[in-house]
Amino acid sequence: MVKNWATRSVSIATFVLRSAIDLQATIAVGMLAALSLESYGALLSDAAWLSVLRCCIATPSNILLPSFRGVRWGSPALYFAMSAGLFATTWLLQLSSTALLSDLQLGELPGQVNQSRISYDFFYNVTKSGRQTNSTLPAPEFPYVARSSAWLQNPLSYPTFAEYAEPVKQVDGVSDTGVLLRAFLPFAQAQTRQSLRNYTGKALVLDSRVSCHLPKFDDPSKILKQILSSYDPGIAGNISGTVRTEKYTSRSLVPEEGAPFLCFLDGAYSICQVNPTLMNVPSSPYKFGLGNDFVYSSSNHLGGGLLSEFWAADEIQNSSTRYPAIWNVAHLVSAVRILNDTSEAVATNIEPHGEWLEMTLNSTKGALWRKVISFTLCYSAWDTARLPVDMYSDVSSVEPSVYWPPAAIKAASSYESQTSFLTAENSLRTASWVPSFQSILKQLGQPTQIGQPARTYTERRIMNLAKRQSWIPDDTDRVAQGAAPFVQADGNSVNSIITTRNAVPTITGNKTIFPTLQGLNQTVYYGAGAGVWFKSNNDVPWTVADPSIGNLFIENMMHTNGNAAASLSSLITVLSSQAYYDQFPQYTTADVATLSFFETVLYPQSTRGFIGLVVVLAFHLILIAAVSILFLTQARLTKLGNFWQAITQLSGTEIDEAFSTESMANESKVDETLQKKSRSSFRVGLAEIRDDSLDRTVRLRKRPEN
Numbered sequence: 038m039v040k041n042w043a044t045r046s047v048s049i050a051t052f053v054l055r056s057a058i059d060l061q062a063t064i065a066v067g068m069l070a071a072l073s074l075e076s077y078g079a080l081l082s083d084a085a086w087l088s089v090l091r092c093c094i095a096t097p098s099n100i101l102l103p104s105f106r107g108v109r110w111g112s113p114a115l116y117f118a119m120s121a122g123l124f125a126t127t128w129l130l131q132l133s134s135t136a137l138l139s140d141l142q143l144g145e146l147p148g149q150v151n152q153s154r155i156s157y158d159f160f161y162n163v164t165k166s167g168r169q170t171n172s173t174l175p176a177p178e179f180p181y182v183a184r185s186s187a188w189l190q191n192p193l194s195y196p197t198f199a200e201y202a203e204p205v206k207q208v209d210g211v212s213d214t215g216v217l218l219r220a221f222l223p224f225a226q227a228q229t230r231q232s233l234r235n236y237t238g239k240a241l242v243l244d245s246r247v248s249c250h251l252p253k254f255d256d257p258s259k260i261l262k263q264i265l266s267s268y269d270p271g272i273a274g275n276i277s278g279t280v281r282t283e284k285y286t287s288r289s290l291v292p293e294e295g296a297p298f299l300c301f302l303d304g305a306y307s308i309c310q311v312n313p314t315l316m317n318v319p320s321s322p323y324k325f326g327l328g329n330d331f332v333y334s335s336s337n338h339l340g341g342g343l344l345s346e347f348w349a350a351d352e353i354q355n356s357s358t359r360y361p362a363i364w365n366v367a368h369l370v371s372a373v374r375i376l377n378d379t380s381e382a383v384a385t386n387i388e389p390h391g392e393w394l395e396m397t398l399n400s401t402k403g404a405l406w407r408k409v410i411s412f413t414l415c416y417s418a419w420d421t422a423r424l425p426v427d428m429y430s431d432v433s434s435v436e437p438s439v440y441w442p443p444a445a446i447k448a449a450s451s452y453e454s455q456t457s458f459l460t461a462e463n464s465l466r467t468a469s470w471v472p473s474f475q476s477i478l479k480q481l482g483q484p485t486q487i488g489q490p491a492r493t494y495t496e497r498r499i500m501n502l503a504k505r506q507s508w509i510p511d512d513t514d515r516v517a518q519g520a521a522p523f524v525q526a527d528g529n530s531v532n533s534i535i536t537t538r539n540a541v542p543t544i545t546g547n548k549t550i551f552p553t554l555q556g557l558n559q560t561v562y563y564g565a566g567a568g569v570w571f572k573s574n575n576d577v578p579w580t581v582a583d584p585s586i587g588n589l590f591i592e593n594m595m596h597t598n599g600n601a602a603a604s605l606s607s608l609i610t611v612l613s614s615q616a617y618y619d620q621f622p623q624y625t626t627a628d629v630a631t632l633s634f635f636e637t638v639l640y641p642q643s644t645r646g647f648i649g650l651v652v653v654l655a656f657h658l659i660l661i662a663a664v665s666i667l668f669l670t671q672a673r674l675t676k677l678g679n680f681w682q683a684i685t686q687l688s689g690t691e692i693d694e695a696f697s698t699e700s701m702a703n704e705s706k707v708d709e710t711l712q713k714k715s716r717s718s719f720r721v722g723l724a725e726i727r728d729d730s731l732d733r734t735v736r737l738r739k740r741p742e743n
Contacts, residue, residue: 043141043639051134054654059096061661062127064677066100067093068668069120071675073100074737076667077116078720084737088683091675097124119664126657136646144642145433145635147234156627157223158241158423159523159620161516177520180623187526187612188550191585195477196614197230197436198222199240199428199500202482210251210284212392212413212602217246218346219610220426220502225621227436229634233500236428238630241617242508243524244345244418245609248289249392249602250282252369252414255295257387261396264302264410275301280311280369281341282414284392288344289416290365296341299547300369301579302410306591308550308605310528311341311367311414341367345420346508364521366417366544370601372594374409393599413601419609421522423514423626427503433635435498437476439585472585474592481607484596523620524613528580549579552587586611674723674735686723686735 070090073079079087090100100120161177184190203216220242222230254260255278263276279295300309342365344350372393386397393411475485480497494501529545582590589611593604641647676682724738 043641044138047134047137047141051137054133055131058127058130058657061657062097062123063093063095065123065661065664066095066097067091067675067677068664068672069100069116069123071672071677072664072667073116074721074723075674076671076722078722081719081721084721085687088687091677091683092680093678097127119660122656122660123664126653126660129653130650130657133650136650137641139646140641140643141639142642143637144640145232145637146640148634148636150235150631150633152629152631154627155223155238155630155632156624157221157239158517158624158626160625161520163516177516179517179520181523182620182623184616184619186528186580187615188528188580188582188586190615191583192611192615194227194618195437195480195611196222196227196618197434197480197499198610198614199236199426199430199502200482200494201502201504203504205287208284208286210282210389210392211248211286212600213248213286214246214602214606216346217244217606218502218508219243219245220424220428220500221614221617222428222500223624223630225618231434231436232634232636233428233434233632234430234635235633236426236500236630237632238425239423239514239628240426240428241421242347242424242426242502243610243613244343244347244420244422245606245613246343246346247415247417247602247606247609248286248343249370249413249415249605250284250286250289251389251392252280252282252394252412253295254394255279257396261385261387261398264396264408265398275299280414288346288350288418290342290344296367298369299578300371301549301551302371302373305373306552306594307371308528308552308590309369309371310544310546310548310550311369341365341414342416343418345418345422347420347422347510349507349509364420364525364544366419366525368415368417368605370413370415370605372411372599374411392601411599415601415605417605417609419522419525419613421517421524421613422508422510423517424505424508424510426505428500429503430494430500432495432498434500435480437480440473440476442473472588474585474589477589477611478593478596478607481593481610483593483603483607486596487598489596522613524616526612526616547578550582551579552582552590553584674725687737 067090070087073087074084074091087100089095097120159179159181161179163177199220199222201216201218205213205215207213220240222233222236223240224230224233259278260276277297277299279297281295282291285291296311298309298311300311301307345365386395388395388397390411392413394413395409395411398408398410478485479492480499482492482497484491525544527544528548528550581587586608590604590608593607594601597603674686721737723735726734726736726738
């Protein structure tokens with residue numbers, strides 16, 4: 038099928054079938070002609086033609102008219118029915134190729150397996166690097182090309198990937214995506230990625246697991262006072278203090294003391310980078326927490342994170358000589374809701390809701406609204422590793438795109454400047470004005486409506502990443518882990534544009550990212566109330582994410598009922614994918630991979646034509662069998678294919694008297710002669726005649742019913 042042999046196979050098979058059918062039909066015609074002359078009788082005008090047909094040189098159409106005329110004159114209907122049936126089946130079976138080809142449709146089938154040398158990552162040069170980390174791994178040099186932060190870039194595509202997911206034990210006060218590993222397909226062209234069926238070889242794997250925890254602030258009253266200083270809806274303010282959590286999950290990296298932070302709030306969502314990444318541990322390794330299934334750091338100034346699947350816990354336990362450089366990220370996510378409320382003097386309230394700490398601010402007299410701000414502390418692994426992987430899929434992948442509904446297209450050119458960012462409440466209303474990210478959310482395994490069940494990899498049109506016995510890379514591939522994962526995206530637009538050769542920016546602390554529905558076309562009041570354009574630059578500690586990034590996060594939050602872990606994990610995948618394929622021309626580390634692709638070919642995808650062919654063929658064979666049985670039991674005077682017999686048996690009184698002078702007559706002349714001699718309705722048949730010498734002679738004689 039893959040080599041386009043489907044149509045050729047159909048043509049060859051149907052040619053053989055039609056040839057066999059034609060041969061059977063020709064023989065059956067001779068049998069029917071013999072039965073007509075010996076058993077059922079025939080009109081005298083058809084006798085010559087029927088006798089010649091016994092030589093098996095004709096088709097069913099040649100006997101159809103004589104059998105029909107025979108019915109008119111009283112011949113048994115069975116003879117005509119068999120002739121008509123033979124004609125119909127033979128004619129229909131000539132369309133066998135058409136029937137089979139109607140089942141062929143363009144579709145995808147697995148192609149041939151081959152091997153190819155595939156580039157999938159940078160070349161990391163350790164020998165030329167003079168830089169060292171506090172880890173046992175040296176910091177290598179590699180040809181990274183400096184780019185602006187991925188938070189500021191509009192994704193041109195959403196490349197497909199291979200995924201391995203595994204649930205973890207859920208803990209009260211923690212929302213955890215569970216183990217979530219996604220391998221980048223090492224192909225620059227989208228068509229190649231989408232048609233990939235199997236890939237066995239090395240690839241770069243991303244740990245996109247995120248866990249969001251119920252936060253614990255050192256001084257909640259201070260946070261409240263800071264929020265109240267920007268009491269009106271949509272006015273940005275800043276909060277500061279220290280934050281930690283007492284809710285842990287597996288592989289948590291939790292500091293013993295709260296991490297300092299300075300974060301900014303807007304009228305909807307804020308994603309604040311709490312700390313520098315957990316890298317280059319200054320003095321001591323990580324240790325296991327007693328009685329808990331988590332790991333924590335003894336360094337108090339770090340914000341926390343998740344130990345990625347690419348490091349074993351026993352490597353960092355009770356060891357002063359070998360421990361990893363950890364590049365995890367901690368985010369403090371805030372969500373602001375404005376509630377319609379006419380009640381007066383409602384008390385300020387702080388209450389936990391799952392992984393969220395919710396602060397409800399008191400309303401003032403005459404106010405028609407109340408502000409509710411929720412916080413959750415999210416830890417992410419955000420790490421990569423080179424690994425030998427096995428990726429496979431039953432269907433080709435599809436790389437989704439953003440859909441622009443008509444309302445969004447109309448609104449795109451007419452956004453008005455607003456005095457506030459969108460709140461979480463009116464985000465639902467404004468969502469109809471912006472493009473839809475449902476197909477992207479589907480690819481990422483996120484629901485497109487609240488309560489939707491999880492989709493399979495096939496439904497998501499992504500590849501399966503086969504489970505490995507261990508996700509820890511060997512020493513050869515671990516060289517890349519001495520540098521910060523280049524796929525990480527920093528919200529700091531200063532550090533994200535680097536000038537030092539072969540350096541990769543790490544996550545900057547105290548930088549806030551605002552995901553918005555409408556992007557930069559917003560006005561916000563900050564500080565004393567001066568109106569300024571709220572935009573990303575080097576002078577302010579915030580970044581406004583590209584509208585596509587912001588839309589994706591907000592739509593994800595809406596459809597998951599505020600699941601920050603799932604929404605952040607989706608962002609990490611998209612941002613990392615941008616960074617990976619943006620650097621693709623720089624990759625020179627290659628490995629031989631075994632792979633196969635789906636190929637678009639014609640192949641049977643329906644059985645209607647085949648079933649129709651089988652039914653007609655079965656009826657045809659039954660008819661052939663019936664004619665053969667009748668011939669074997671009732672025809673005793675005919676040898677099929679014997680031309681001399683067909684000629685000599687035509688002699689007889691009726692023929693001799695009628696045509697003694699018509700040796701050059703045509704059919705119309707013969708019919709005219711028979712009518713003149715009143716013999717046009719004569720029915721004749723073959724009869725065996727024995728003379729006095731007992732010689733056996735077969736002659737054409739008039740049937741008794743005449």
